[in-house]
Amino acid sequence: MLNERLNWRYATKKMDPSKTVPQDKLDRILEAVRLAPTSSGLQPFEVIVVKNAAIREKLKEAGFGQTQITDSTAVLVFAAWDNYTDARIDGVLALTEKVRGGASETLTGYYDRLKASYVPRDADTNFEHAARQAYIGLGLAMTAAAFEEVDATPMEGFDPAQFDEILGLRARGLKTVAILPVGYRAEEGDWLKGAPKVRRPMNEFVTVVE
Numbered sequence: 001m002l003n004e005r006l007n008w009r010y011a012t013k014k015m016d017p018s019k020t021v022p023q024d025k026l027d028r029i030l031e032a033v034r035l036a037p038t039s040s041g042l043q044p045f046e047v048i049v050v051k052n053a054a055i056r057e058k059l060k061e062a063g064f065g066q067t068q069i070t071d072s073t074a075v076l077v078f079a080a081w082d083n084y085t086d087a088r089i090d091g092v093l094a095l096t097e098k099v100r101g102g103a104s105e106t107l108t109g110y111y112d113r114l115k116a117s118y119v120p121r122d123a124d125t126n127f128e129h130a131a132r133q134a135y136i137g138l139g140l141a142m143t144a145a146a147f148e149e150v151d152a153t154p155m156e157g158f159d160p161a162q163f164d165e166i167l168g169l170r171a172r173g174l175k176t177v178a179i180l181p182v183g184y185r186a187e188e189g190d191w192l193k194g195a196p197k198v199r200r201p202m203n204e205f206v207t208v209v210e
């Protein structure tokens with residue numbers, strides 16, 4: 001059951017650097033992120049998979065020393081588009097036409113309206129919208145990792161500007177939103193391992209309107 005896996009997962013505080021996530025598991029986690037639905041199908045984010053040890057040392061410094069950044073097998077960096085542009089939205093239209101075959105006036109009209117409403121907005125508004133889509137990917141990555149019995153720690157506790165600098169993201173029109181080290185929990189030394197989940201009860205969380 002999926003919910004059993006979701007109870008098993010936790011924001012791992014200490015990972016075991018001697019254990020490595022097999023590439024096929026990593027690939028399936030990334031495929032789940034690629035399959036994430038996004039608003040208008042824009043997929044306005046990318047994932048940078050950082051395995052390089054020296055770069056991860058630098059990222060750890062920019063991540064307030066959080067050891068999962070270096071003790072994991074890889075750090076998935078979710079980086080959103082810094083803005084919407086005509087070219088980016090046209091790229092989505094072109095891909096849709098390629099995959100589904102041919103141009104259609106309905107489709108072109110839809111993306112024309114999207115460009116007219118998104119492109120004139122300020123870059124921050126567009127980045128925030130793109131970042132929300134990246135979080136859908138983050139959610140699916142955490143779920144897929146749990147399904148694969150891979151540990152993962154969602155993180156916002158880092159300096160995004162430094163991450164962008166270290167990974168050269170601004171030149172690619174990307175800004176770091178959140179990161180997810182994936183690896184395996186350490187047997188010893190993780191104060192959170194085995195702790196019960198802290199969640200509000202269902203009746204305080206869900207309102208049913210009938």
Ligand SMILES: Cc1cc2nc3c(=O)[nH]c(=O)nc-3n(C[C@H](O)[C@H](O)[C@H](O)COP(=O)(O)O)c2cc1C
Pocket residue numbers: 009010011012013066153154155156157158178197
């Ligand atoms: C977007 C996001 C950012 C987070 N940032 C950090 C972080 O920087 N470091 C950390 O150790 N945990 C971080 N967490 C973990 C949360 O504290 C944790 O998910 C939450 O308390 C629920 O616990 P659980 O994930 O163990 O079920 C973050 C979680 C999310 C979803």
